[in-house]
Amino acid sequence: MLERPAEMFDREREWADLSAFATDPRPGALLGVVSGRRRQGKTFLLRSLCQATGGFYFPADEAADRESLNRLGALMADHVGAPAPLAFDGWHQAIDAILGLGRERRIPVVIDEFPYLVRANPQIPSIVQNALAPLRAERDESRTALLLCGSAMSFMGRLLSGNAPLRGRAGLELVVPTLDHQLAARFWGIEDPATALMAHAIVGGTPAYRREFARDDTPAGPDDFDPWVVRTVLSPSSPLFREARYLLADEPDLRDAGLYHSVLAAIASGNSHRGGIASYLGRKSGDLAHPLTVLEDCGLVIREPDVFRDNRTAFRIAEPLVAFYHAVMRPIWSDLEHTRDTGRLWQRSRRRFVGNILGPHFEQVCRAWTRQMAGPELFGDYPNRVGSGTVNDPANRTSHEVDVAVFGLDDDNRQPLLAIGEAKWGDVMGLGHLDRLRRIRSLLAAQGRLGAGTARLACYSGAGFTSELVRIAGEDPEIVLIDVAGLYA
Known part of the structure; x- marks a missing residue:
């Protein structure tokens, strides 16, 4: 070589x-x-x-x-x-x-x-x-x-x-892919895991964003994250400020720019399913087949099937900076261009960042880490497939979202369920989250899902765990706790 x-x-x-x-x-x-x-x-x-x-x-x-x-x-x-x-x-x-x-x-x-x-x-x-x-x-x-x-x-x-x-x-x-969250943290030189993940939720793993665009300006730690966002991504003089718009303009197949921006805005606002996107745009669900396919072909949107329901699909924006632009920047674009107090605008928008960007991004990083980096001892085997899905609960007339569903692969090419997990960025996870996972596991076992009866229960948290949950997990190998530091280990 x-x-x-x-x-x-x-x-x-x-x-x-x-x-x-x-x-x-x-x-x-x-x-x-x-x-x-x-x-x-x-x-x-x-x-x-x-x-x-x-x-x-x-x-x-x-x-x-x-x-x-x-x-x-x-x-x-x-x-x-x-x-x-x-x-x-x-x-x-x-x-x-x-x-x-x-x-x-x-x-x-x-x-x-x-x-x-x-x-x-x-x-x-x-x-x-x-x-x-x-x-x-x-x-x-x-x-x-x-x-x-x-x-x-x-x-x-x-x-x-x-x-x-x-x-x-x-x-x-x-x-040539983007850098994963671990490599991106090393490339940006960010040692604090929480800061690294928040930065990754905005700029992703694109190498040029650090060197050419931010001129090696990196957040020094948790206290510097908000000032870093203000002086780089939200600064009209920074190349990062308009980069998301240019990424769409670079794709020759995106001829109706307004329509594609609206579809991306719908997804960034939390409408991950076709029906929600259609409702956001005021269109019929069937009208979205072409624009969603074009965005998928361009690598801007990823189609993710529900691992428990074959007829259900979710859509996710592939480029973090595009998602951040549509969720945070686009609604206040004119103010960002003309205000002198960008810090105040950022504080007003930070809730949208946490709810619409950081939370879903944390879930995606948890899935990627589980699929690509978790060892076989964590879930009893090598993860062969990792995704998210919805489990119906007929008795309570509701449904449960599973953020992380882990499947293995046995000698007969079947995919037994190894684990189900919940990912919460801002919540200290406790026994209530564990009870919810146990309920979902029992529902899947009742449906006859292969491996559901022995599936491990995984809690991913950006804010930590209660002492009671830590104590129980230490006594029960079927409970797995992963914090932000663990995602960067």
């Missing part, structure tokens, strides 16, 4: 995959696709790869087709040491020239922001397909490792799907 740059934070798996692709010893040209939301460090990864291997990096612009060809010819001439820019009549010739760069050795060639080129010339994916056709001499005699990169998630998701021209051509499909 190529030596990873010392200044690169994490991204060990991504670097290993790119290194293996860029040094593949087999003959013939290769195609790879790299995608991910903006500001995740894709460009840094790919530029570093080219520097480590002597590869060629071409950053596409929003430009006319002819201008892009001219820029490619000029940059390629600089790369090969030609005395004058290379002249390409079209993309057929340009792609063959790219394949020619790898005639003597394996070399990565990166076309960054590939969607910009396709927007100006929709034929380019088909041209790449034909250039990489089997038994074609230009492909077979080349060792170019061509990497197409883009941030428009809906476009990149379609590039290799269905009947797309490049389907079946790629040997690498790499999605």
Whole structure:
């Protein structure tokens, strides 16, 4: 594997995959696709790869087709040491020239922001397909490792799907994700777990938000969190202030911006189900199928099935900053732009932050931690599936929300229920929460749910636990307590 740059934070798996692709010893040209939301460090990864291997990096612009060809010819001439820019009549010739760069050795060639080129010339994916056709001499005699990169998630998701021209051509499909809550805390240098989680609920795990956007301004601790929000995210002079709006503008499929902003606002206001979103917008539930699908394809919304009810689905905003914008900033946008007392506006909005953003985000972090980081001893086996769901209680004519439902996988490929859990950010959890979980467990057992009778009861709290609950949990291994520090352990 190529030596990873010392200044690169994490991204060990991504670097290993790119290194293996860029040094593949087999003959013939290769195609790879790299995608991910903006500001995740894709460009840094790919530029570093080219520097480590002597590869060629071409950053596409929003430009006319002819201008892009001219820029490619000029940059390629600089790369090969030609005395004058290379002249390409079209993309057929340009792609063959790219394949020619790898005639003597394996070399990565990166076309960054590939969607910009396709927007100006929709034929380019088909041209790449034909250039990489089997038994074609230009492909077979080349060792170019061509990497197409883009941030428009809906476009990149379609590039290799269905009947797309490049389907079946790629040997690498790499999605660069955001940093999880633990890595984000390390990257931001936040040692206090509660402060780290509150910051993650706003800026998520996007690396650029610390370095380029906040200029390394990080909350020093719990007492500095509110001032940090005021001087960074809510400051009109900060790039973070308008970033959520730009994220939507970056997606070419979001043509009716007002409609998509309203759908996101509905979800950020606590309407996680289709009916609630429709009621918020004053529309029929069936009218939301298209906008919700588009937002899902763009990576802005995640569809989460109810683990206990097959016909029920919840929607969650994937990007924390977008959720924060719609729940907190958008309702007071004009005031934020013109007031001198942003601190007062933040204090007025803090309740919305805690209820609409921090609480649901804490639940999601608890689910992610349980699925990806919890050991088998905690729930009696490795979690195979973790989600949330609703359990009906006919006797009391009500239903119960389960924040964390943990399923395993047995030798017969069945998924027994390992645990059910409740997550509360601002509540000190006690015996009342435990009794509620016991009631839900008995309901699931009565329904015949596999493993429900022995499922463990998990309490996740951002405010701690009563001494009585701690004492009982110490005596009963079926009760699991996880605080904020535990999520960062």
